[in-house]
Amino acid sequence: MTVKVKTIKEMQAIVKSLKTEQKSIGLVPTMGALHEGHMTLMKRAQSENDVVIASVFVNPLQFGPNEDYDDYPRQIDQDQALLAENGIDYVFAPEPEEMYPSPLQIQMTVGAMAQVLEGAKRPGHFDGVVTVVNKLFNIIQPDQAYFGKKDAQQLAIIEQMVTEMNHSVEIVGIDIVREQDGLAKSSRNVYLTETERLEAVALSQSLQIAKTLFDNGERNVEVIESAIKKYLTAHTAGKIDEVAIYSYPELKQVEKIDTQVFISLAVKYSKARLIDNIILKDDK
Numbered sequence: 001m002t003v004k005v006k007t008i009k010e011m012q013a014i015v016k017s018l019k020t021e022q023k024s025i026g027l028v029p030t031m032g033a034l035h036e037g038h039m040t041l042m043k044r045a046q047s048e049n050d051v052v053i054a055s056v057f058v059n060p061l062q063f064g065p066n067e068d069y070d071d072y073p074r075q076i077d078q079d080q081a082l083l084a085e086n087g088i089d090y091v092f093a094p095e096p097e098e099m100y101p102s103p104l105q106i107q108m109t110v111g112a113m114a115q116v117l118e119g120a121k122r123p124g125h126f127d128g129v130v131t132v133v134n135k136l137f138n139i140i141q142p143d144q145a146y147f148g149k150k151d152a153q154q155l156a157i158i159e160q161m162v163t164e165m166n167h168s169v170e171i172v173g174i175d176i177v178r179e180q181d182g183l184a185k186s187s188r189n190v191y192l193t194e195t196e197r198l199e200a201v202a203l204s205q206s207l208q209i210a211k212t213l214f215d216n217g218e219r220n221v222e223v224i225e226s227a228i229k230k231y232l233t234a235h236t237a238g239k240i241d242e243v244a245i246y247s248y249p250e251l252k253q254v255e256k257i258d259t260q261v262f263i264s265l266a267v268k269y270s271k272a273r274l275i276d277n278i279i280l281k282d283d284k
């Protein structure tokens with residue numbers, strides 16, 4: 001059984017008794033509409049902690065005014081059933097009024113790391129993410145918290161927040177979980193039409209082309225970016241919103257690949273904006 005917890009007070013009381021029993025706590029923050037990607041994070045959390053708490057909260061602070069906050073898939077009963085099937089102990093699922101009873105007087109802001117890539121495309125997004133994750137860490141006080149590399153910029157920013165704000169949690173990054181054809185699993189994939197779903201495989205395929213170029217010695221950013229754009233243009237009608245190569249986890253622009261980097265993609269379909277990425281490291 002997965003116990004659903006709706007209030008902060010109740011969650012804090014549970015955490016207090018778990019701490020008294022010296023149980024280690026793994027936290028998996030999500031926005032719900034759970035899929036196998038999320039469940040991979042949950043399983044890893046189970047293998048490393050006595051108790052796992054999943055949070056399901058569609059955080060209004062991280063959505064821009066023209067984004068899909070209202071439409072974002074919400075299916076808490078289905079999510080709770082899936083969590084129960086997988087033996088997850090608790091789901092913390094507060095309403096927005098519980099997390100934000102009145103407009104916040106105090107909010108966190110992210111510096112240069114949020115001025116690029118997803119942060120540049122979605123102004124204020126990462127301020128909203130770190131604010132809610134900070135609240136979740138304070139409420140749940142996890143020993144370990146699990147985040148997917150699908151949101152690689154988010155993972156880097158949260159690691160930085162933990163360092164700068166002196167949280168004692170250990171952040172664990174989990175590799176991207178993909179559909180059989182390579183499409184990164186995402187709650188937003190439900191927005192794709194049938195044709196778009198077939199074409200969306202082009203994102204991961206274009207990253208594989210980039211990886212092959214890199215493995216064959218190519219280090220020029222422009223050459224790799226333009227190979228990706230060419231592939232995407234030829235294989236999907238989705239509109240390219242971002243193809244960029246940045247150092248990872250520093251998130252600085254590079255001209256030549258001589259450090260660990262990640263290639264970040266965003267492609268817009270009629271209703272879905274899909275992201276994907278690959279981390280490339282020179283082992284030589």
Ligand SMILES: Nc1ncnc2c1ncn2[C@@H]1O[C@H](COP(=O)(O)OP(=O)(O)OP(=O)(O)O)[C@@H](O)[C@H]1O
Binds near residue numbers: 030037038184186188
């Ligand atoms: N395919 C995946 N592989 C690995 N981690 C994932 C995957 N999909 C989501 N996650 C991780 O799960 C956590 C919760 O993500 P979230 O609830 O936003 O799901 P999502 O599928 O990424 O949704 P969306 O596509 O709407 O952003 C995040 O840390 C995210 O990186």
Ligand SMILES: CC(C)(CO)[C@@H](O)C(=O)[O-]
Binds near residue numbers: 059
């Ligand atoms: C980390 C998170 C749950 C914060 O709302 C969200 O950004 C997400 O699902 O990746």
Ligand code: BAL
Binds near residue numbers: 031062151
């Ligand atoms: N997984 C990232 C959350 C968002 O797109 O708002």
